[in-house]
Amino acid sequence: MHLPEFTRTTTFRWTLVVSGAFTVCILLMFGFVLAQAYSYMTADVDGFIEGIATAVVARNPDRRAQRVDEHLAVDPHRVKLGGLFAGDGSRVTGNIESPPAALPADGRAHLVSLIRIDGSERERQTVRAVARRLPDGGTVVIGRSEYEFAWIVDIVERALALGLIPALCLGLATGAFLSVRAQRRVEEVNRRVQRIVTGELRERLPTQGTNDPFDKLAVLVNGMLDEIEALVRSIAGVGDDIAHDLRTPLTRVRISLERGRQNARSVEQLRATVDQAIVSLDQSLAVITALLRIAEIEHGRRLSGFRSVALAELVREVGDLYEPIAEDKKIALVVAAKDEVTVNGDRDLLFEAVANLVDNAVKFTPEGGRVELSLSQADDEAVLRVRDTGPGIAESEQEFVARRFYRSEKSRCNPGFGLGLSLVAAIVKLHGFRFAISPGPGCVAEIAGQRTPG
Amino acid sequence: MPRVLLIEDDRETANEILAELVDRGFDVDWAATGIEGLDKARAAKADAMIVDRLLPGMDGLTIIEAVRQERVRTPVLVLSALGAVDDRVRGLRAGGDDYLTKPFAIVELIARIEALLRRPAESRDTVLRVGPLELDLLSRTAKRGERPLELLPREFRLLEYMMRRKDQLLTRAMLFEEVWNYKFVPHSNLVDVHMGRLRRKVDTPDEQPMIHNIRGEGFILRAPA
Numbered sequence: 001m002h003l004p005e006f007t008r009t010t011t012f013r014w015t016l017v018v019s020g021a022f023t024v025c026i027l028l029m030f031g032f033v034l035a036q037a038y039s040y041m042t043a044d045v046d047g048f049i050e051g052i053a054t055a056v057v058a059r060n061p062d063r064r065a066q067r068v069d070e071h072l073a074v075d076p077h078r079v080k081l082g083g084l085f086a087g088d089g090s091r092v093t094g095n096i097e098s099p100p101a102a103l104p105a106d107g108r109a110h111l112v113s114l115i116r117i118d119g120s121e122r123e124r125q126t127v128r129a130v131a132r133r134l135p136d137g138g139t140v141v142i143g144r145s146e147y148e149f150a151w152i153v154d155i156v157e158r159a160l161a162l163g164l165i166p167a168l169c170l171g172l173a174t175g176a177f178l179s180v181r182a183q184r185r186v187e188e189v190n191r192r193v194q195r196i197v198t199g200e201l202r203e204r205l206p207t208q209g210t211n212d213p214f215d216k217l218a219v220l221v222n223g224m225l226d227e228i229e230a231l232v233r234s235i236a237g238v239g240d241d242i243a244h245d246l247r248t249p250l251t252r253v254r255i256s257l258e259r260g261r262q263n264a265r266s267v268e269q270l271r272a273t274v275d276q277a278i279v280s281l282d283q284s285l286a287v288i289t290a291l292l293r294i295a296e297i298e299h300g301r302r303l304s305g306f307r308s309v310a311l312a313e314l315v316r317e318v319g320d321l322y323e324p325i326a327e328d329k330k331i332a333l334v335v336a337a338k339d340e341v342t343v344n345g346d347r348d349l350l351f352e353a354v355a356n357l358v359d360n361a362v363k364f365t366p367e368g369g370r371v372e373l374s375l376s377q378a379d380d381e382a383v384l385r386v387r388d389t390g391p392g393i394a395e396s397e398q399e400f401v402a403r404r405f406y407r408s409e410k411s412r413c414n415p416g417f418g419l420g421l422s423l424v425a426a427i428v429k430l431h432g433f434r435f436a437i438s439p440g441p442g443c444v445a446e447i448a449g450q451r452t453p454g
Numbered sequence: 455m456p457r458v459l460l461i462e463d464d465r466e467t468a469n470e471i472l473a474e475l476v477d478r479g480f481d482v483d484w485a486a487t488g489i490e491g492l493d494k495a496r497a498a499k500a501d502a503m504i505v506d507r508l509l510p511g512m513d514g515l516t517i518i519e520a521v522r523q524e525r526v527r528t529p530v531l532v533l534s535a536l537g538a539v540d541d542r543v544r545g546l547r548a549g550g551d552d553y554l555t556k557p558f559a560i561v562e563l564i565a566r567i568e569a570l571l572r573r574p575a576e577s578r579d580t581v582l583r584v585g586p587l588e589l590d591l592l593s594r595t596a597k598r599g600e601r602p603l604e605l606l607p608r609e610f611r612l613l614e615y616m617m618r619r620k621d622q623l624l625t626r627a628m629l630f631e632e633v634w635n636y637k638f639v640p641h642s643n644l645v646d647v648h649m650g651r652l653r654r655k656v657d658t659p660d661e662q663p664m665i666h667n668i669r670g671e672g673f674i675l676r677a678p679a
Binding site for chain 2: 275278282285288289320321322324325328348351352355
């Protein structure tokens with residue numbers, strides 16, 4: 001059988017299960033009420049007919065028929081039955097054709113089948129009846145049909161039909177509606193995911209702002225898609241940048257080799273050409289090495305190496321490392337790290353990050369300038385700051401400085417591979433710290449992160 | 455004549471390295487697979503080994519670990535295209551072996567092999583001497599002849615490292631790794647600047663120079679002729 005699509009959804013199946021359970025409960029409840037009503041009514045009827053039968057037996061033999069007739073006299077609903085039979089089984093009076101064989105004459109009420117006669121009409125009925133033997137050998141039978149009970153059953157049936165069936169239908173309809181809706185959303189999501197898979201990276205899953213689990217999931221997936229899109233775009237951008245940054249030194253290599261081959265008059269000249277080519281090739285290799293290093297850090301495989309790092313000592317070490325270079329360039333390198341502050345991290349990587357910032361600052365600050373490397377704490381954060389008096393970074397470029405390979409145009413004349421800040425950004429991200437570059441008089445680079453007590 | 459075993463699966467790389475080693479006067483042996491390399495390493499006829507980390511179906515470090523278990527102590531230089539310095543490599547370095555990331559300059563490779571072959575003896579001397587240069591490890595003082603040298607702690611370590619490896623080419627990367635303990639290669643000419651300062655203290659203009667800058671390669675400390 002071919003069922004509509006929605007019947008296969010979990011929502012719809014659960015609806016079926018719940019509806020089924022609901023129906024069973026209702027039926028059990030009605031069944032219990034009916035059983036209780038039946039036993040109550042039966043006891044009532046039985047007491048009544050047993051009383052009449054006893055009364056008939058207690059009368060004088062010639063007035064017994066009269067008593068039976070009295071019993072039958074007022075009977076608008078045709079529910080009363082009675083019969084007085086002689087010793088040979090022939091009917092003396094009453095509306096019962098013959099004493100039923102299955103009814104023992106023990107003076108107790110039983111459920112039996114007998115034939116009611118009204119004039120010429122005969123009708124088989126199942127009723128509560130009691131039989132008693134008379135001293136003269138005859139039998140008296142008194143009965144009453146369970147007319148009220150049938151009536152109650154009828155009412156219950158109607159109540160069920162009017163209540164349960166619409167409720168069930170409503171349940172199933174709601175289930176179907178919810179299922180179809182869920183189905184539609186899934187189909188919509190499916191369609192959009194298909195488009196994303198085919199390369200439409202701007203596509204997002206539909207959200208309705210209802211904050212239901214499905215919506216929350218969609219928002220989560222959309223966030224993930226944002227990140228993926230940004231990554232893919234940055235990779236595409238990086239591809240262009242790599243091509244550019246590798247092409248420049250490689251072109252230099254090619255030209256110098258070509259010229260050297262044509263123009264060199266001596267081995268010495270040729271050697272000089274080759275030396276120059278090697279320097280350019282080393283630059284290309286350095287670019288690739290730096291890229292691999294960034295990729296390695298971004299993959300975050302080093303988290304296990306995290307331990308407590310004393311930053312003041314680290315800052316002083318970086319200062320010692322760069323002090324001679326700064327002095328050669330006549331730049332004042334000032335290191336301020338009074339308080340000891342510790343963070344949880346990878347010491348080598350943090351050293352590399354700070355060293356890169358200082359390296360940049362020293363490189364871009366003109367002679368006679370000043371570079372400040374400071375460590376301070378604000379609230380529960382450790383703050384590493386490198387401030388220089390160099391040309392700074394134009395506001396329009398600040399957003400891009402941490403992008404791989406980006407080098408502010410002013411610095412193009414300076415050697416360096418433009419990867420330093422990307423490396424710093426990758427290290428900071430791995431640690432869950434913040435990295436910000438802001439314009440001071442020159443340039444202020446800041447790394448801030450949760451400090452650890454002690 | 456020191457004998458070097460090269461375990462490297464790329465024939466062209468192997469040929470370049472072997473040719474350079476032969477030019478520098480080494481005896482060479484080459485294994486192209488891990489299995490062959492393991493056999494040759496076990497024979498322990500080499501004075502040093504160069505092992506590519508990424509061999510077909512095998513991590514070069516596995517070979518080294520297997521050989522070490524058999525108490526073969528041949529020093530090893532591991533070559534790797536992986537930039538990551540993981541714990542296994544750290545263990546390797548602690549054992550006195552070395553690690554070089556591809557791509558590398560052939561000069562760097564040779565310098566490191568030389569360093570492995572001429573590992574400084576564990577001397578108990580507390581005073582190191584090279585020519586007129588004297589370094590007292592206990593009092594942390596240095597002098598050239600009668601002239602005392604005022605050295606900063608880092609300069610002292612640098613000079614100590616160089617004196618233990620006199621007459622040996624030390625590349626910038628080697629110095630940076632061993633003296634400063636940092637693995638990243640700085641963009642600026644950090645090592646040159648620090649070396650320049652040390653040089654001004656060790657070699658005054660009227661003295662014969664002892665620290666020699668080998669252009670494009672590194673530095674050598676030699677006693678004056």
